[in-house]
Amino acid sequence: MLSIVLKNKRLINSYYKMKLSCEGFINALPGQFVMIKVSPHYDPLLRRPMSFHRIIPHHPPFKKGGRGEFEILYQITGKGTEIMSNLKEGNKVDILGPLGRGFWFPEGIEKAIIIAGGIGIAPMVALAEEIRKRGKGQGSRGKIIVFIGGKTKDDILCKGDFEKIGANVHIATEDGSMGKKGVCTELLKEWLIAHGSLLMAQLSIFACGPQGMLKAVADISINKNISCQVSLDKNMACGTGACLGCVVKVKNRDSRLYKCVCKDGPVFDAGEILWEEI
């Protein structure tokens, strides 16, 4: 699908935010993603997966059919994202999506805990906005706790976005340049200890970030028996479940050893993943 760049600007260092518009409405859920073909040539060849950072589903139609808008938040890590960073307003890019299974919203939740490391923050703003929209019980109105981790203060993104919707934001940086010195999973542990009186069944954790962090979060959640969803990141070719390239080992429940991150995920129940072999 051809999509038009509405805005593309650098936030800080290698972090960029792009706003895109496409014909038809984007009916996406937080945690889902698009695959972007950053150039019409064959180097780079494959599409690049990018999460929905913000979903603006129902923009007043200005042409027949109307259009959807969405934002992505991305970091330059190689040639694909480098090309993306050079796109200008009005440029066209080819997107495929929405793809994958996004976050889901367990019933009876009082407090939603969002935890993200580095660029893992990207899907979490859409998620927080959705939780806010759904209200109490389905993700807990008014009770969103956010933990953000990064190497240094410049890797802490979107703090203001979460605060704007009334979330309670906790920050950790490895060098201590912002928030607490250390990793955000430690903050989560401390918070859970401090709130030991809460019913764990009324909490729900949503996590996205580097694999080590996700594993630590999964450990915590499994230990404490808190519902926990993790958004995984694997190299992808097709994004649709066709190539079987993006698999992750799951605990062998239905005799399938591997699931596709692109189609069965990227969001998984933390308890489903075989963390030892990831």
Add this chain to the structure above:
Amino acid sequence: MLSIVLKNKRLINSYYKMKLSCEGFINALPGQFVMIKVSPHYDPLLRRPMSFHRIIPHHPPFKKGGRGEFEILYQITGKGTEIMSNLKEGNKVDILGPLGRGFWFPEGIEKAIIIAGGIGIAPMVALAEEIRKRGKGQGSRGKIIVFIGGKTKDDILCKGDFEKIGANVHIATEDGSMGKKGVCTELLKEWLIAHGSLLMAQLSIFACGPQGMLKAVADISINKNISCQVSLDKNMACGTGACLGCVVKVKNRDSRLYKCVCKDGPVFDAGEILWEEI
């Protein structure tokens, strides 16, 4: 060598003109060319050869070392030139050059005849300017006759540029939408007949364009014993004589069957080429 795009604009249809600046002076001759790497990626992989369209050798230095400026005139014919057409002022492109052997200027010439078909006009403006600069005897001051051919009037470029320096311009289009209906080699033939009283040794022909046209011009010149230089066009990889990819068969004078268009040319004496096997 990194070069900066100063201007890049569409002239008409698929024809563009780009002005480039590079550190150090460009010490180029008309007929020489640069090889441009249009993107840092590997598709397209190879550099694209482009003739000097105008050479502005001694621009007042604004930084240490000074800089040279030059123009290229190009037509979109594939992915490389397509990418070039999207370059914007301030973009950097990697150029290699000046390369090749340009036009030379025989002594004792009264009239210079320039003949070009389609995008073959590109190097001819630099050539005409150089002839004008050199003056009488070395390319014939005041006596430049230009023949331009193209499919239709939109393929006739640079008419004004030649007129500005006082050249006598004759035009032919295949559809008759501008100048005479037909091909420019016919115009040349007619002109030579009309000027049959001239001493052929005082004429010099400079030609650039499609192979068929060059062959026709070569025939005419060899027939009438007029000195004639042709600028050839072959697919190139290295542009420096290293790969032996761009060869053309020559009349076997010094036991070499092939010469490199990039290094021994692109400008050749028409009498040297084995036209039957080109």
Add this chain to the structure above:
Amino acid sequence: MGRDIDLSVNIAGINLKNPVMVASGTFGYGEEYAPYVNINKLGAIIVKGLSLTPRNGNPPPRIVETEAGMLNSIGLQNIGMDTFIKEKLPFLKKYDTKVIVNFFGDSIDEYCEIAKMAGSAPGIHGLEMNISCPNKQEGWLEFGTNSDLTFRVVSAVRKNTNLPLIVKLSPNVTDITVIARSAAEAGADAISLINTLSGMAIDIETRRPKLANIIGGLSGPAIKPVALKMVWQVARSIKLPVIGIGGIMTYKDSIEFMIAGASAVQVGTANFIDPAVTEKIIDGLELYCEQKSIKAIKEITGSIVT
């Protein structure tokens, strides 16, 4: 657009409405791409390679992008013939396109067993044997890199099926025409080529191979020149129809393969980049024929001028 242009081709007795198929392993079992491409428009679907019983495939990472290509080491993960026939074939039967089962085995027996099963499942229009697999019983030598093994496995399968039988060749051989001839003599109805080239990539930070399996198969535009050359060679040296595969991204690429001698083509990696690419290719073929006043696409097969 030109209704009177005949795009149909007949390969190994299968009538295809046009010569454009999707290559095995790049289109799942059809379902995955159904939302993105008009499956009824395709000449045929070659499904992901099937074995007798389900396989887990190789551990991840399984894919790496390379320059104008990609490496994969999926390791032939598949749901097995049984599950395919029960759960996937009914879906595919709903479409007006041919279904060709790509399959492989560890042994000649396994190949034969699958061929038999396919023969008794209505809705399967043909078989494509992937012989780029090691022979477990005889020293893990790949069937497709040895002309004798090729002959034996193809003859054995031939005896066990009446379905049209396509043999898919590996390009990782010294002389692909030798293997093609063995397959032809053994009773193949058509030859498809190429499967992926063997390749590798290394992470210079960890010094580990980028694929857990160390080695993978290279596909995509990078391999097109190699594929085209092999198709040309094979088409000249055997009488069977040849199906061209390897780096086809556009209708122009498809036409190159057909001019080189292919009667049909398969599109693989390109599906990942554009799920609707095959529709565009089919439209492009029609346009090309129209522009060149070609009445039937089959006329261009092998029309190379040398």
Add this chain to the structure above:
Amino acid sequence: MGRDIDLSVNIAGINLKNPVMVASGTFGYGEEYAPYVNINKLGAIIVKGLSLTPRNGNPPPRIVETEAGMLNSIGLQNIGMDTFIKEKLPFLKKYDTKVIVNFFGDSIDEYCEIAKMAGSAPGIHGLEMNISCPNKQEGWLEFGTNSDLTFRVVSAVRKNTNLPLIVKLSPNVTDITVIARSAAEAGADAISLINTLSGMAIDIETRRPKLANIIGGLSGPAIKPVALKMVWQVARSIKLPVIGIGGIMTYKDSIEFMIAGASAVQVGTANFIDPAVTEKIIDGLELYCEQKSIKAIKEITGSIVT
């Protein structure tokens, strides 16, 4: 930048100041690139393949760009050994780099003759045999696609020279380790690989091959995964030093090859795109060593973790 990092390598008895050479056929006889790159900085120059007498090569068109690669069918045009020694070697001798003569013949005798000539020409530091050439006397079979022919031609040359002898392998074979072993047993001092992959391209307007020779050799980034895999395979299976070639564009590519088992590398097509690429690669190798606290580049050879 790190003066104390040792970039030197010894290949087949030739001491190179660093492992970066320019590949045969992509750097002419050195002169062509002298204005653009500091030749004194190079580990070695492999000159354009030489035969006993001058050759005209194939008719044009000889090159076609492909996706992330190029095809060439130069056809080994060269000035012949005699002229090389008289006219080109004196120029190369002025530089502080090693000169390695790449050569080929139509027959075993021709190979031997050239090796002898090279032995008596001071300034030639080593030989690289290109065995991807057809054997005129025995049915035009390529020397390098047959292990017996490889053994015979390499042993014969070995008897005729004391110069360090590198044998350069063709990738167009089923099992490159078999050929590598034959070359090793026949007395090669080192193995270099890969030469180009066979490939083809067709002009769909004229239906003619884009190369006058129909078939050409594919080089450039497109073939890197194939080259890397073969280097890894060969380095594991023989004891001789291996020189990695194929699609190297950056120092990172060079390091991949060294980790896979190469003791040195050759840069080919990349010279066309950036004549100074080898200098950048050498600087990059030094930087990599510095960052990883590697004292001598040779430590990384074969350090792949599997």
